Amino acid sequence: MGHSKSNVVELSKIRWLMNNTCQEWIDLAISNPMEILLDHAHCERKAAGVALQLMFRYVSEPGLSEVLSPLAREELEHFERVLSILNARGKKLQKLASPPYGAILSKNICKDEPLRMLDSFLVAGLIEARSHERMKLLSIHSPDIELRNLYADLLKSEARHFGIYWKLADERFDRNILITRLEELAKVESDALLELHHQPRMHS
Ligand SMILES: [Fe+2]
Numbered sequence: 001m002g003h004s005k006s007n008v009v010e011l012s013k014i015r016w017l018m019n020n021t022c023q024e025w026i027d028l029a030i031s032n033p034m035e036i037l038l039d040h041a042h043c044e045r046k047a048a049g050v051a052l053q054l055m056f057r058y059v060s061e062p063g064l065s066e067v068l069s070p071l072a073r074e075e076l077e078h079f080e081r082v083l084s085i086l087n088a089r090g091k092k093l094q095k096l097a098s099p100p101y102g103a104i105l106s107k108n109i110c111k112d113e114p115l116r117m118l119d120s121f122l123v124a125g126l127i128e129a130r131s132h133e134r135m136k137l138l139s140i141h142s143p144d145i146e147l148r149n150l151y152a153d154l155l156k157s158e159a160r161h162f163g164i165y166w167k168l169a170d171e172r173f174d175r176n177i178l179i180t181r182l183e184e185l186a187k188v189e190s191d192a193l194l195e196l197h198h199q200p201r202m203h204s
């Protein structure tokens with residue numbers, strides 16, 4: 001449970017993502033800004049849902065709701081912010097087919113506890129880490145200043161979010177098991193993106 005200075009230093013060296021996003025994704029994303037924005041709204045909504053789902057599943061886990069409830073609220077604030085930009089641009093929230101990314105990751109979550117809990121934290125953290133990486137790219141490459149600012153603001157929170165999931169895992173699981181499992185799931189995450197047909201989605 002101890003969070004000494006050395007742990008903090010080590011944490012900054014944790015590499016969540018095994019590959020970087022390719023140029024094709026950036027090109028596709030910036031040429032379809034409204035579709036990305038709509039997909040992004042759904043991502044924020046789902047991120048809040050994941051945090052709530054974990055709070056329901058592990059209702060009596062000490063120290064879990066204390067961090068996941070504010071995280072869920074923050075994701076809903078992000079959702080509302082993206083939604084207001086969509087609305088201001090004349091677009092309503094509507095269904096959008098999601099890429100199989102989330103399903104591929106969920107399928108790889110261990111079915112049995114306690115590893116199911118570990119995997120759930122790591123998968124949530126990986127999705128946050130990828131969102132952060134891609135928002136950073138959009139904050140640099142988007143030709144639209146309002147969107148550049150939106151992504152630049154949001155990505156700061158997303159960086160904190162994968163830190164929260166890391167900490168939830170690190171407080172409860174052996175560091176070696178955690179690192180091994182993170183490497184396995186990070187491979188699944190990066191392979192999923194390489195195999196997917198590119199679509200204008202945050203995680204495609
Ligand atoms: Fe968010």
Ligand SMILES: [Fe+2]
Nearest residue numbers: 047128158161
């Ligand atoms: Fe997040």
